[in-house]
Amino acid sequence: MENKLTIYNTLSRRKEKFEPINPPFVGMYVCGPTVYGDAHLGHARPAITFDILFRYLKYIGFKVRYVRNITDVGHLVNDADEGEDKIAKKAKLDQVEPMEIVQKYTNSYHRNMEQLNTLKPSIEPHASAHIIEQAEMVKKIISNGYAYEVNGSVYFDVAEYSKTNNYGKLSGRVLDDLQTNTRELDGQSEKKNLFDFALWKKAMPEHIMRWNSEWSDGFPGWHLECSVMSTKYLGDKFDIHGGGLDLQFPHHECEIAQSKAALGEDSVKYWMHNNLITIDGQKMSKSLGNFITLDEMFSGNHKLLEQAYSPMVVRFFMLQAHYRSTLDFSNKALQASQKGYERLTDALNTLEKLIPRTESTVNVNQFKDKLFSALDDDLNTPILIAHLFDGVKMINSIYAGTETISTDDLTYMKNLYKDIVFDILGLKHETSDFGNNEILTDVMDLLLNIRTEAKQHKDFKTSDKIRDKLNEIGITVKDTKDGSEWEIK
Template sequence: MQKLSIYNTLTRTKEVFEPLHAPHVGMYVCGPTVYGDPHLGHARPAITFDILFRYLTHLGYKVRYVRNITDVGHLENDADEGEDKIAKKARLEQLEPMEVVQYYTNRYHAAMEALNVLPPSIEPRASGHIIEQIESIKEILKNGYAYESNGSVYFDVEKYNKDYDYGILSHRNIEEMLNTTRDLDGQDEKRSKVDFALWKKASPEHIMRWPSPWSDGFPGWHIECSTMSIKYLGQEFDIHGGGLDLMFPHHECEIAQNTAIEKHRVVKYWMHNNMITVGGQKMGKSLGNFICLEEFFTGNHCMLNQLYSPMTIRFFILQAHYRSTVDFSNEALQAAEKGMQRLLDAYNKIAKITPSSTSSANVKGIREKCYEAMNDDLNSAIVISQLFEAATIINSSCDGKTALTQEDITELQEVFDLFLFNILGIKDESKGGNNAHLEAYSKAIDLLLDIRAKAKANKDWATSDQIRDELAKIGFDIKDGKEGTEWKLK
């Protein structure tokens, strides 16, 4: 079996992946808070951990992949105060909170399907695990790392830090946090301003509430992931993933809660993908540089020069290592679109290569270099560069400049099938893919070319030339050959 090394954010080193209970692997990834349309920021962790899921499965591991849905307890300022994000959306739109949850969960699933992100093994919702979260809080109270205050329950960070290490993931210390944490309304309930809520007493106007031993209220944001990950993956499991922006406070608080419940380290490897930026700034609503995935797919946004297909978005994200930042621009997306099309065009030419008795290209090393890149902390960027090398060999062979044996041809096809389509999860959308809009678009072009072919057969050169020239004007490259007419975007 291939030896995979991954960067463990907890130790800040690359470590050889050794599952706790091989061949079984437990993986938990923080999913979305479903109160708005999925955006590019949702796409990156989904694609990153989809690649990990695909690769571990390819290596022969039996992966239980858990990705949660946050539908309660995530407050506006992420610091135990403000209105619940979903409840606020429900109030403004005069809907039941679960209507909001269902609508945006459906939107998220549709976007993930378009991006060819495989569904997880289990997708639990926070609101479906209130009883379990209450039991987790009871255990933390019993072990002495939490306290009740006016019907709410808070985690006692300073007491926990005396026995363990609060800040082990983000490398922060309590003294610095005490000096930098701003005062918040209602903070007088806490013994210390670094403490965080496990359970919040609901105000009279708060919509989402459940009975508990302490009050009618709702769970804090962090306790859901500790509870659901342990429930479905056990008291120790292999991988916990998410975006870098979740490292603190969310994942730091998870580690503290996990340890306070189980009295030992629960997660072996912590993995974090980096951010998507616009001109060096994090993409976000508050900065006005926020683009939903549906807007990319339709081109309906002032920052977009054109529409970008789901596979272009996926390829764009995979061109960078998951721990590197990715800076959005139309130029970068257009380059990704052309690069992906170059690989797809090369793959489609493989079947047209005439095999030779001898070879003048080094094909056999490409597969091993792709494995080396994947085993080096999932370096998808290097995998793509190797696929471009393969594309160059294919194009050179089609031009009669490089000789390939049948063994070479088979190897090239297998490398593309394995790495481009299976592990990287790219689909050829011109062949239908998983996007109905693109399939209809492809059929429309084929229909025009059929009309043009009939015009040529009838020697109606004016109509034939007009269709060709008009398609060229809007960005299509039309080539007539012995086997018919081929088209692609320029």
């Protein structure tokens, strides 16, 4: 299939035609979770955004290597216990090993991602498993003259780097402004400049996670792992680097500087950033304490939630907004998505029941073009879904007899919907386990036959009782021209 994909590159601040460095291969790196707590809605956004990209690139025919890291080397926190290691701190509270915390939350993250039907990355490297490589990159940066050691810690020399490079080109920051706007942090006095950042940090006594190195017993700096692991698995130059907008500065800016300082050239061709989830207009985040975990979403067990929302509803909800827009959470919005999603999946079932005619009154080719041009336009899933709903109308009209479809077109439509809805958007039917239960099916057939007979005898008291009671149990009965249908809600 022809590649007409354009994506928005944060570096150029415009949409660019996507042309891989070494077609048909595509290297894609996405910043993954820091595993010290349950995954929340915010984690779902980049996972789903780049899952769509991964799926679509493969669909177009590229051979994609998708690398998403697990950050399991603690980063510094800036609260009452300033300077402590995030993961180490939680571990002490729980009286367990840091790696036990890491394992626990890695597992739950994987479980949640599977529920959301995201494909597994090709490689999922752990920062803690790449300490040697990180130390090597530090050495390289020092020997290239862009870093200096002070008291067992190594800092990146931003001023030196800026002499020949544009530090701030990704985030649009100006070094002079940073000079006056950078806050006082632990270890600040050791740095030549406030805006320098750590490549290696000497561990304080309370640090549990630490590794020996030629500089000190310590741990790698905040941004180093991504520079190291992306280039290790994708090469010094690779195609796509993704992550949340909140990582743009300083994390990704520092990554660019480190990689260039170590390797002599820019590593990333396309930088992509997904926007954030807001709740009542405010960012949903750990530090603000206003986050809803994915487990809470799926169970409905949270004070802000009026009901549970299934993983596919959450996925569909996110796809109804463009990935570069903020998406405001509310029960009303989720419920609207749930109904819309049900309407879409109902139409997919209807599609299977359509009876072809000799002629089509609908134009499936034109319809297909609309769908793919939406995707090609920087993954515009909201437009894509809007078109899918136009298709729903089409399907329903055919079912109702006001439009007709030929055999070839019907086959084409079925394949098109399968490709778009399941393969690219990554949605799936969420039928409960009883959906395919033969005994249940037989029992339902029996019940509905009794109901039909009751209706024929105008015994509506009985027929309504069957329908109402089934509804209470959670089974919806619909009467159609050809008889009764049922489904588990």
